Structure formats: C-alpha cells, structure tokens
Amino acid sequence: MECVAKKLEDVFSKEELHHLMWKKPSFAQIELTRNCNQSCIFCFANCKAGVKEKDSSLEKWKQTVDKLEKLGVSKIHYTGGENFLYPYFTEILQYTKEKGFCVQVNTNGTIAIDKTLPFVDEYVFSVHGLGEVHNAIVKKENAFALVEKNIKKAAEAKKIIHINMVLVKSNFDHFEEVYEYFASRYPIKSFSPTFAAISNNGTHFEEERIPIHRKNIEKYFEGLKKIGKENLTLKHGLYALFEYEPSLIERKYPIELPICAAGKDKLIIKYDGSVYPCNFFLNKDYYCGNIFTEDEQEIWQKGKGFAPFREMILEEKIPEKCKACQNKRCFSGCRVWTKNYIEGGKKIDYERDIRCEIAHAFVGNGDYQSM
Amino acid sequence: MISLMCNPKMSYLKKEDCYAIYVQYNLYFLQGEAAKLFTKVLQGKQDVPQSYLKFLEEKHILQKAA
Numbered sequence: 001m002e003c004v005a006k007k008l009e010d011v012f013s014k015e016e017l018h019h020l021m022w023k024k025p026s027f028a029q030i031e032l033t034r035n036c037n038q039s040c041i042f043c044f045a046n047c048k049a050g051v052k053e054k055d056s057s058l059e060k061w062k063q064t065v066d067k068l069e070k071l072g073v074s075k076i077h078y079t080g081g082e083n084f085l086y087p088y089f090t091e092i093l094q095y096t097k098e099k100g101f102c103v104q105v106n107t108n109g110t111i112a113i114d115k116t117l118p119f120v121d122e123y124v125f126s127v128h129g130l131g132e133v134h135n136a137i138v139k140k141e142n143a144f145a146l147v148e149k150n151i152k153k154a155a156e157a158k159k160i161i162h163i164n165m166v167l168v169k170s171n172f173d174h175f176e177e178v179y180e181y182f183a184s185r186y187p188i189k190s191f192s193p194t195f196a197a198i199s200n201n202g203t204h205f206e207e208e209r210i211p212i213h214r215k216n217i218e219k220y221f222e223g224l225k226k227i228g229k230e231n232l233t234l235k236h237g238l239y240a241l242f243e244y245e246p247s248l249i250e251r252k253y254p255i256e257l258p259i260c261a262a263g264k265d266k267l268i269i270k271y272d273g274s275v276y277p278c279n280f281f282l283n284k285d286y287y288c289g290n291i292f293t294e295d296e297q298e299i300w301q302k303g304k305g306f307a308p309f310r311e312m313i314l315e316e317k318i319p320e321k322c323k324a325c326q327n328k329r330c331f332s333g334c335r336v337w338t339k340n341y342i343e344g345g346k347k348i349d350y351e352r353d354i355r356c357e358i359a360h361a362f363v364g365n366g367d368y369q370s371m
Numbered sequence: 372m373i374s375l376m377c378n379p380k381m382s383y384l385k386k387e388d389c390y391a392i393y394v395q396y397n398l399y400f401l402q403g404e405a406a407k408l409f410t411k412v413l414q415g416k417q418d419v420p421q422s423y424l425k426f427l428e429e430k431h432i433l434q435k436a437a
Contacts, residue, residue, distance in 0.1 A: 006402055011387050011400075012391050016384060017384075021398070024380075074379065
C-alpha cells in the first residue's frame with residue numbers, strides 16, 4: 001500500500017494547534033511586594049516609596065511556586081514593587097531555584113544583591129539615565145551609583161544582565177549613551193529602551209510622556225540601529241521596527257500567533273495572589289482567579305481574563321485593515337497602544353495599535369498610507 | 372547510558388496516528404515511522420534507535436533526566 005505523506009494542517013485544525021500552543025504557560029511574573037523605595041515618575045504599577053502594603057507569607061509563595069511547577073511553567077520572573085523589600089526574598093528565590101526554575105529578578109538595584117546571587121539566573125536592572133538624570137526620574141538621590149554597584153556585582157558573579165530603560169521626555173535623547181556606558185563596562189546581555197506606556201492602573205505622567213508620532217518613532221529607530229538589534233529586547237511588539245525577522249521573533253510554525261503573550265504564554269500574579277493576563281489589564285473584567293486559593297489548571301484553562309486575548313486569535317478579531325496586511329501576524333499589535341486604552345478605556349479594543357497607524361512602527365507592511 | 376525524559380515545556384496532540392508537538396515556540400509534525408517511534412518513547416519502551424532519541428533531544432522534545 002502506498003504511503004501518502006500528510007501535512008500538519010491536514011490533520012490538525014487551526015484551533016487545535018492554537019490550543020496546543022497555549023496548553024501551558026512557559027513563564028509567570030510574580031509581584032512579590034507592592035512596596036518600593038523609589039517613586040519613578042512613570043510607574044505602571046503605581047508603587048511609591050513610603051506607601052506600605054502588607055505582603056503575603058513565604059508559605060503562600062512557596063505553594064504558588066509548587067503550583068506553577070505543576071502547571072508546566074519553566075521560568076519565574078519576580079517583579080514588583082522592589083523585590084528586595086520583601087522580607088523573605090532570598091528564601092523564596094532559593095526555593096524557586098531548587099525546584100529547577102529559571103529565575104529572573106527585576107530590581108532597581110538600590111539594595112545589595114549579594115545574598116541572592118546563588119539563586120538567580122538573570123537580573124533585570126532598571127536604569128533610566130546616567131547619573132542625575134536617573135536619580136531625578138526615580139526620585140532618589142544616589143540611586144544611579146547604587147544600581148551600578150549592583151550591576152558590577154552581578155557581572156562579577158557571571159550572571160545574565162539585562163537593563164530596562166523606560167523612555168520619557170527627559171531621557172529620550174540619551175538612551176544610546178546609557179547603552180554605551182554599560183555595554184562598554186559590563187557584559188550586558190540585552191538592553192530594553194521602552195516608551196513609557198500609559199497604564200489605567202499606573203502613575204500619571206502626562207508632562208513627561210513622549211508623544212508618539214512619526215518623527216519620534218524614526219528617532220527611536222535610528223538609536224536602536226546604532227545599538228544593534230542583537231543587543232536589544234524590544235517590548236510591546238516593537239521588534240517589527242526591524243521588519244519581520246525570524247531570527248528575532250523565532251516563529252517557525254505554520255500558523256500565526258501574536259507577539260503578545262497574554263493568555264498564551266504567561267501569567268501575571270499580583271502580591272495578593274490574584275492572576276491577570278497582562279500588567280496593563282488589571283481590572284475585574286480580566287481577573288482570572290487567585291493562585292493562593294484556586295486550582296492552577298482551572299485558572300489557566302478557564303480564567304475569564306485570558307479569554308479575550310485568545311478569542312482575538314481564534315476568531316480573528318482584528319480590523320479589516322489589519323486582515324489586509326501581509327504581516328498580520330501581529331494581530332493588530334499591543335492592546336495597550338490602542339487609542340481606546342490610552343484614552344482610559346478599560347476593555348480590550350480590537351482597533352489597530354496606534355504606532356502602526358501613525359508611523360508603521362508595528363508589524364504593518366509599511367504601506368500604511370494606502371491601507 | 373544517558374537517561375532521557377520528556378521536556379516539561381513540551382506539549383503534544385495525537386490524531387490520525389500523527390503527532391503535533393509544541394516546544395519552545397516551535398511546532399513539529401510527526402507521522403509514519405517517526406510517530407510510531409514517538410509513541411514508543413511516550414510508553415517508555417526501550418527499542419527506539421539512539422539516532423531518533425538524539426533527534427528528539429536536539430529538538431528539545433526530550434531532555435536529560437536529572
């Protein structure tokens with residue numbers, strides 16, 4: 001009997017393959033604490049120095065780590081607030097590392113990292129300028145000197161180092177210099193200059209917000225090119241500035257998934273155990289459950305907040321203009337950069353990412369004027 | 372002898388004697404002999420060629436047991 005070769009898409013439906021791809025999340029972000037010792041002008045989490053909130057117990061977080069292990073998560077990314085203010089930070093890191101997770105830690109670098117070095121694979125340091133520019137943005141004296149000291153320690157311990165820089169008016173002209181400064185001194189794995197996005201839940205920073213228009217996008221892109229795409233981690237889908245790059249986006253499957261990981265690849269776990277799909281969609285409509293009290297599989301499979309991000313793909317809830325785009329893999333871009341969200345809308349809007357609308361800065365085919 | 376186990380990051384579907392395997396942003400399609408061998412791997416059977424196990428390891432579908 002002749003054997004007839006089949007094709008993937010002949011055997012499995014698109015829906016089955018999508019479900020397969022988000023069967024389990026690969027990483028979880030945990031906000032261990034909302035307490036912070038800086039008051040960054042753009043904080044999307046709205047954390048401020050001096051505002052004290054009650055932390056959850058070490059036991060609860062250990063149980064959460066156990067649940068994430070069962071769920072199939074392989075990387076835990078501790079965010080904040082400032083992680084180093086959580087009283088049992090070293091203990092939870094040790095527990096996480098001993099469980100075999102890849103451990104990534106966000107920090108503003110103002111507290112000594114020494115005790116955590118054995119249990120952390122990757123540090124993400126927040127640096128928003130050089131010297132006084134940084135200190136002014138985070139509203140803390142001497143903050144730059146402290147963060148550099150900790151970057152040096154991480155480098156000496158041969159840890160993977162990433163630098164996050166949030167772009168606002170006062171540092172937009174300097175982001176290439178920030179990269180040069182650190183890359184010439186330390187082994188920086190990646191640099192992430194990111195336009196500050198307005199968050200419905202975050203600090204208001206209208207005066208410092210960079211207007212998103214064509215000129216600024218082009219200026220940004222010029223800076224990125226000087227740094228080199230191999231040295232960058234671009235958030236909110238901006239890899240597309242370098243056009244469709246399989247080496248960067250790593251898409252080898254024959255069906256499309258958006259750059260957005262919400263509902264597909266990640267869990268956002270807040271300090272009180274509540275779970276959401278995205279740091280920017282934290283209202284009741286996007287609540288997926290509580291990891292402290294509910295079954296982790298139930299949350300991942302049935303959390304109502306994940307549904308709109310999945311439906312967007314399954315039902316192709318994208319505007320006609322996007323459907324016509326040859327690179328519609330972006331699925332209309334990042335939901336945080338829609339006009340509706342920026343103007344305070346709390347729900348997902350299936351309009352295009354404004355960056356594509358304004359300056360074909362997203363995955364758009366570059367022919368935005370005729371679309 | 373090196374002991375191998377399924378990568379916990381991997382997930383798969385089986386249909387019409389074929390497999391779709393998703394691991395680390397890659398999707399693989401197994402059919403025919405490759406699918407039969409993968410069934411054996413999942414069942415923990417030993418009569419699977421080393422070259423096939425090496426292929427699965429290279430694709431991160433299997434990984435070295437701790």
